[in-house]
Amino acid sequence: MNTNKKLKVKDIFTVVLLALINVVIFFASSLLYATPVTIMLMPVFFSLLEGIVFFMIGTKVRKPGAMMLYAVVRGILGGYLPYVLLYFLSGIVSELILRKSGYGSAKGLTISYILCQLCAALGSTIYPYVIAAKSMADMAVTDGRQENIDAASRMLLSGGWIALLAGVVITAFFGAMIGKRVVKKHLEAVGMEG
């Protein structure tokens, strides 16, 4: 295991380009932004989808810095500051986990992936709803619709976010399982593993 090796140009390109696949999936699914309910379901959906690429990166580039780079690219292309920062955080945590478990370890990658998706859900969905609620409340002060808005925000913030995070953990786990299976079936068969 190449734990002491630095990322080479080839590794950087591999991580960035693979990360872009998840970004493309993210943008291709942007129709989910169309309704409030589907926005809430986005993190659950992506947790199922993004595991394949995450595991491919973790298996192909078994070096310190690969997961951080993935998190930076994935976060910045999300284009939303809380999302970016939480992705950075997930990158740091993933690096620490993989350092402990070994780069390329399926267990380490599974835990990292679940944490990464949790951070993404917080940054992309839960935080915006919190600020949405606050913005609404601010506006309501001036136009007299405070009651309606309070009711709506209470509904969204009362326990929905716990259900959402639980959903993310479960689907991220399945996403990781799919990723693990695909890596074994394809990457190792081609001889592309790191």
Added chain:
Amino acid sequence: MIDFEFDFRYEGVKTPALKNVQGKIGKGKCIVLCGGSGCGKSTLLRCINHLVPQFYEGELEDFCRIQGRDTGELSVGEVGGLAASVFQDPRSQFFTINSSTEVAFSLENHGVSQEEMARKVEEAFELFSLDSLKDRNVYELSSGERQLISILSAWALDTDILLLDEPTANLDFAAIRQLGELLSKLKEQGKTLILSEHRLYYLSGIADEYWLMEGGQLKGRYTEDEIKAMQNEGDIPLRTLALSDVALSAKPPAENEGFMPFVYHTEDLHFGYRKKKEELLRGVSFTARCGEVVGIIGQNGSGKTTMGKILAGLLRPSAGDIFVDGKKMKSRELQKNALFVMQESEFQFYTNSVMNELRYGHKDTPEFREEAERLLKKFGMWECRDRHPFALSGGQMQKLSLMIAYFSSKRVVILDEPTAGLDAGSLKACAELIREMQRIKLVFVITHDIELIAQACTRCICMAYGKTEQEIRLTDDAQLKMVVDYMEDNFRMGTNVPAEKAADRKCRLHPAVKLMFWLAVMAAVSLSDNPLLLSVYAALVLMLFADGWPALALAGGGVMAVLLGADSLLSHTPVYFYAAVLLPRILAVSLSVYPLIGRDEASRTLACFRAVHMPERLIMVCSVIFRFFPVLSGDMRLMRQSVRTRGVYPDFLQKLRSLPEYLEILTVPMALRVIRIAETLSASAETRGIALGGKRSSYVCLRFHLWDLIFIFLLIVALVIGLIR
């Protein structure tokens, strides 16, 4: 000038890739490395440019000296300063989006000053009479034009030696001709050229020696006359050395064996892409029958692939009809009848072995297994039946794609450039496979390859200006010559719609100003403050107008106006949160990114990063993102077309039921392809000095103007107003 001796074995591989290969190449010589796939040609070039062993790891023995310098003591980038490299796939070796900045890329890495770069880039386009390609968006260029740009990029570094690895692998007929002319000019300039090639006819009169390789060994060095004589005697399996030597060997239309004969008829097909003003197809009509192999030829941009996709039901014509046995067919019905085999064969493999790939979508009956075994054995693929499709060579991949088409239950097969980059043996096998298909199907072959036409096609449809210009039935060599003459007379390079040049477009604002807007938007959308967001948004719309994005500004401004106008109407609906708070934020972020990377603004943004001393590694990451994000979006579209044409999931419900498998099919081939692209791209970048240290200048010249200051002031005012409100 070059003096070497190599023994090399790739890491984890038992068989050596090169066995005692030695040679000396003098100044101004043109050496062509030829031989079948896997003979060691590319490995030899990689040893010379030092990608072996620094990039492709393994056990390398012996030495290489270029102009007296031992390459073992140099980095890949430093060797690139002595011998520039050109790779086979221009699509994956480009770093920037603008043709001029691409030519300047290696100069930037080698620390050349801005003035010198500007002079050199100008000289490159002028010297080779390629002014029309200057300052163009590389997405608008054909493969051939891109390959010319990569050669200019290698030339600009002013090395005496150029190493070209199968430069015609992805080129069409006209591009190959122009490449030949360019190589002649380089030779006249006294450059030493070393090429690895399968296509040889265009090198007549340019090559001094042909080095024949086999099994990692150098079998001999021959002059053009010697190698021609050997080929005429059938001693060596090489592709043709002269187009005039190609002879017809295709069989006449077959009598169908056990299949109902059918007639495919197109009537007045029209098609235009949304972004283009003019129609690409302007009334295509023809008739074809089961048992025929119809070659579709036409110069670059004549609409061959588009027509192939329409025939397969992947695109819907804007007017005109397709009839099968007199019955008018809708696109969905055509999808059930026709299979489109893409040029990029990797997109069409979904499983983890050759055998599984053939089995995919079939009942695994004893008859099927017997037929699969017969075919695999006949085409030398039986030994690799358990191998992953992505572990196959290019030729083997093509053969597998054709076998999938053979086993498909569809009666019509459309092959898009099935022999790109193939050696003589693989080309012959592909032609034979097409003839096998001919017995039971109607086959359309979109191609520029005259050798394939000679070996497989029964008729050629010549397309020009969006119409079928001529049909040539191939029954003897005279008609084949008519096809060659047609191609030579009509196929020209540079026919892509002349695009607006970057230089013609006045970019009004400095990228730093646009970056400030982006940062302000990022901060505003992250806060709960709607007035701040609205004031920054208003400034952003003005900035888009001033920067030359009026349509975007109007659309963005209009949507926001509608949202604000509908505020009270939406306030009691469940979408209120979304419409009043989230949608404006999504809009603002999207609008702020566009002027930074839209069109070919990415080059200017990267130059700005360098001007503010961003670390080179980060700039590298950004440039990969800017360059490949649109490419990957396009690849995703191809993936979806591939799934549709193979008929894997006929409807949405089936996709949903097999969601994990569907995800795997959509993601895995693309991910494996991306890993390959990353390898090619980084190899190209390493040889062009991306990893070299030292101070760099940017080719793009950036200056602040009064408008920049005005917009910085406007942004500050917007922020202040937003915060006060």
